[in-house]
Amino acid sequence: MSKIVSVHSFRGGTGKSNTTANLAALLAMQGQRVGIVDTDIASPGIHVLFGLSEEDMGHSLNDYLWGKCSIKETAHDVTSSLKTGVSGKIYLIPSSIKAGEIARILRESYDVGLLNDGFTDLIDEMQLDILLIDTHPGINEETLLSIAISDVLLVILRPDNQDYQGTSVTVEVARKLDVPSLYLIVNKVPHVYMNGIGPKIEQTYNADVAAILPHSDEMMALASAGLFVAQYPDHPITAELKKVVARILA
Amino acid sequence: MPTVIVVHSFRRGTGKTSLVANLAALLARAGKRVGLVDLNIESPSLHYAFGLKDSAITCYLNDVLRQACSVEQATYDVTTSLQGSAPGKLYLLPASTRFLDISMALKGDFDSEALDACIPELIENNQLDIVLVDTRAGLTDDTLAAIAMTDILCIILRPDAQDFQGTAVTVDLARRLDVPRLIMIGNLVPKTYNLAEVTKEIETTYHCEVAITLPLNPDMMTLSSADIFVEVNPESPFTQELKTLLDHLIL
Ligand SMILES: Nc1ncnc2c1ncn2[C@@H]1O[C@H](COP(=O)(O)OP(=O)(O)OP(=O)(O)O)[C@@H](O)[C@H]1O
Ligand SMILES: Nc1ncnc2c1ncn2[C@@H]1O[C@H](COP(=O)(O)OP(=O)(O)O)[C@@H](O)[C@H]1O
Ligand SMILES: [Mg+2]
């Protein structure tokens, strides 16, 4: 049985793309065949973590949504970016980084149903175990769709007031849409707050916290230039992300 | 001639709103009459920086753009949010945080003519010297409209590989739109980095003027969202840096 996992946050810059990419890496290390779709079409970026440059991009999600190609043709095998050999696979469906294409898809909008079909076809054709969706922050039509079809929803938040209200709305929406499993991931937690933050957040949102990730200078210094879990296999962040993997696979 | 400055970034959370709020405070302290426009219709927050509560707002920029109210009705004098008295003035056009308004703004066609008409009116009504426009990340119609009409475009980025690649898209577009003056600003640089090297990297990547590169300031991160850093810390070196930036912008 394959699973669709959406990674969402109400605000931007919370760490969705870094978390998604690193979860994919850990899943592939465990032998899973993983797909990632970058649905953040207004400011895409997860391809950077896999070292995929603009020139290598070929077909993107935009081309599929415009009917220019099949979803399979947009899937880039980025497994080798892990350097060490792994038994699983990672296929990335990037979103276009060309100015004209971004502006066009935002202006003309697209058929959200087609996106849904694309997810299903991708799982079938690439024989995926897990499909990760890196979403656009906030609540809009595409996000609602990806939340509605998810088996697992991971909501990332930072421990600050600006995130609070929006995150509550997201959690509420997910409940109304009956998402089977909903987990919170607290990211960029200052070291002084690490103690006791888990139970506090669980109580605030009445939802399970799957991981608490400290603010990390190593992560900042890596600056999206690679996969953290591959470079720091023994770091506390890697250990926490493994807990999330266990929840996804449960 | 009043100057319009648009502050933008390709990615989110780069520090646009913080920069706009801090520059506005410094400008008002320097005696300028400043207009503020929150064009981040997706996640508006500029009014919070000036302690303006939603309950105190009756008309938003959203209403102006859909011709449901006048520019004057949606303009809020937030000068008193500064400590003590300032010789200048701050007039803010806030964007709506209501869920329905946001979905409507994101769905509907953006009326760039309405924006083009709105800013001169704001200037005229309040005899402004300068207007700062806060935007949302990404290449959306509303941002394109703002870029097309600005005198100065400030693009902010962090020293992150995703920022570097995405920002190329915005710079390319700004050049095609013939922005009179394009300025890059590095922000949120971790303490392990050398600021001058980051500046150089931005310069060589985009062949643009880099006005300043700002460090990640831990005191700014823990500041509550209703406080403006330069107001709370007038003597801090970070405040001095922002003043330098201001000189750079308005000279
Ligand atoms: N130089 C800095 N040092 C430390 N913290 C900073 C700095 N600049 C901004 N911040 C903090 O970073 C966070 C994001 O800043 P801000 O809200 O201004 O970004 P933004 O670009 O407006 O985000 P959005 O794209 O969501 O509108 C805030 O908590 C702010 O206080
Ligand atoms: N735990 C962390 N500690 C320090 N920096 C982090 C952490 N998580 C993410 N970051 C940094 O935050 C920035 C935004 O992360 P990203 O994954 O692109 O977020 P999003 O996809 O939500 O916009 C990146 O520069 C990343 O390196
Ligand atoms: Mg992202």
Ligand SMILES: [Mg+2]
């Ligand atoms: Mg902002």
